[in-house]
Amino acid sequence: MEILKEKIIKDGYVIGSKVLKVDSFLNHQIDVTLFNEIGKEFKRRFQDRNITKILTVEASGIGIACIAAQYFNVPVVFAKKHEAVDLDAETYEAEVYSFTKDKSYKVRVAKKFLSKGDKVLIIDDFLANGNAAKGLIDIVRQAQAEPIGVGIVIEKAFQDGRKKVEQAGVKVESLAIINSMSEGNIVFQ
Amino acid sequence: MEILKEKIIKDGYVIGSKVLKVDSFLNHQIDVTLFNEIGKEFKRRFQDRNITKILTVEASGIGIACIAAQYFNVPVVFAKKHEAVDLDAETYEAEVYSFTKDKSYKVRVAKKFLSKGDKVLIIDDFLANGNAAKGLIDIVRQAQAEPIGVGIVIEKAFQDGRKKVEQAGVKVESLAIINSMSEGNIVFQ
Numbered sequence: 145m146e147i148l149k150e151k152i153i154k155d156g157y158v159i160g161s162k163v164l165k166v167d168s169f170l171n172h173q174i175d176v177t178l179f180n181e182i183g184k185e186f187k188r189r190f191q192d193r194n195i196t197k198i199l200t201v202e203a204s205g206i207g208i209a210c211i212a213a214q215y216f217n218v219p220v221v222f223a224k225k226h227e228a229v230d231l232d233a234e235t236y237e238a239e240v241y242s243f244t245k246d247k248s249y250k251v252r253v254a255k256k257f258l259s260k261g262d263k264v265l266i267i268d269d270f271l272a273n274g275n276a277a278k279g280l281i282d283i284v285r286q287a288q289a290e291p292i293g294v295g296i297v298i299e300k301a302f303q304d305g306r307k308k309v310e311q312a313g314v315k316v317e318s319l320a321i322i323n324s325m326s327e328g329n330i331v332f333q
Numbered sequence: 334m335e336i337l338k339e340k341i342i343k344d345g346y347v348i349g350s351k352v353l354k355v356d357s358f359l360n361h362q363i364d365v366t367l368f369n370e371i372g373k374e375f376k377r378r379f380q381d382r383n384i385t386k387i388l389t390v391e392a393s394g395i396g397i398a399c400i401a402a403q404y405f406n407v408p409v410v411f412a413k414k415h416e417a418v419d420l421d422a423e424t425y426e427a428e429v430y431s432f433t434k435d436k437s438y439k440v441r442v443a444k445k446f447l448s449k450g451d452k453v454l455i456i457d458d459f460l461a462n463g464n465a466a467k468g469l470i471d472i473v474r475q476a477q478a479e480p481i482g483v484g485i486v487i488e489k490a491f492q493d494g495r496k497k498v499e500q501a502g503v504k505v506e507s508l509a510i511i512n513s514m515s516e517g518n519i520v521f522q
Contacts, residue, residue, distance in 0.1 A: 159419070163419060165419055167419070167420075167421070167443065167446075168445075168446070172410065172411065172413070172420070172442075172443055172446065173408050173409070173410045173446045174395075174398075174399060174402070174408060174409040174410070174411070175408060176399055176402040176403055176407075176408065176409060177406075179399065180403070202391065202392035203391035203392040203395060203411070203413075203415075206363075206392060206395040206396050206399075207395050207396065207398075207399040207409065207411075209363075209396075210363060210365055210368065210395075210396040210399050210400055211399055211400070211403075213363070213365040214365055214369070214400075217366075218365075219362050219363060219364060219365065220362070220363040220365060220396065221361065221362045221363070222361065222363070222392070222396075224361070224392075226392075226415065227434075230348070230352060230354055230356070231356075231361075232356070245416075253361075254356065254361060254362075256357075257356075257357070257361065257362045
């Protein structure tokens with residue numbers, strides 16, 4: 145997706161060789177016009193798949209999922225990462241290991257919001273090690289719903305997230321794929 | 334806002350006399366069609382105020398803010414509530430006491446995303462004790478920006494959030510105002 149790549153080059157910056165900071169438009173400040181283009185592109189890539197629900201995880205995925213959902217005309221469900229006092233007792237949950245934080249956390253979705261037969265598009269901002277995506281796939285399958293695909297804004301192809309998701313039998317569509325970021329140079333696939 | 338009130342009556346439910354659960358359309362599963370109506374209504378109420386930025390706080394505010402921002406043509410910034418490894422060192426921050434969890438947490442916004450002269454609309458899902466809204470107002474003022482108003486989806490008028498925000502000199506616009514919820518009966522203002 146060209147305008148996304150241009151935006152990453154223009155406003156993103158690399159810290160070390162693994163961290164891409166895109167807080168000015170993706171995950172702290174949000175460029176809603178760009179999000180609309182992202183939403184349209186996800187729709188184009190999954191248009192014939194009869195998606196019935198979009199699943200994401202708090203917090204950065206929520207804005208992307210909501211804007212994209214307008215093009216699919218389906219509800220969004222966001223998995224909870226943090227303790228929520230009013231979360232249902234009946235939840236699907238998965239353990240996710242975060243390399244960045246070197247700890248595991250649970251993601252949870254109330255059972256009533258995923259049904260057998262749902263065709264679920266999982267959306268997230270980044271795909272790196274793939275653990276969050278795998279956790280969400282796991283939750284979709286616990287509900288006997290179908291994980292149709294994982295839609296990612298920025299994939300770090302030098303980490304093994306895609307491999308893990310594809311080994312779980314789910315299609316990955318990433319709008320920008322980065323092969324390397326050494327010495328601050330972002331090289332797209 | 335009539336369709337919002339009807340939705341609350343139809344799909345919300347009361348736990349005890351203070352907790353209103355609206356997780357099927359507002360803060361776990363998201364009804365994006367309803368969010369568009371909410372966004373339009375915020376625009377109607379703040380249309381002549383030259384808003385330059387929408388500020389919210391993770392996680393439930395993000396979807397509402399993003400959909401609403403489409404009607405204002407401005408970026409969204411969401412304050413971070415949780416430790417974020419890649420957050421800038423230079424942040425505005427405020428301490429927020431949560432009655433629900435009986436503890437305080439910090440909300441943070443990178444300084445580069447709020448500028449002197451910005452006219453900021455603060456958006457959140459609930460107004461109860463007003464502490465989150467006050468924290469966000471504080472952050473806007475630290476940046477020498479102007480808090481134009483606080484736009485709320487559901488206000489619990491039996492708690493003192495509105496009073497606190499108005500005492501801070503900021504206008505509150507709530508789309509549904511609940512006067513009481515005793516014995517499961519939701520009474521709107």
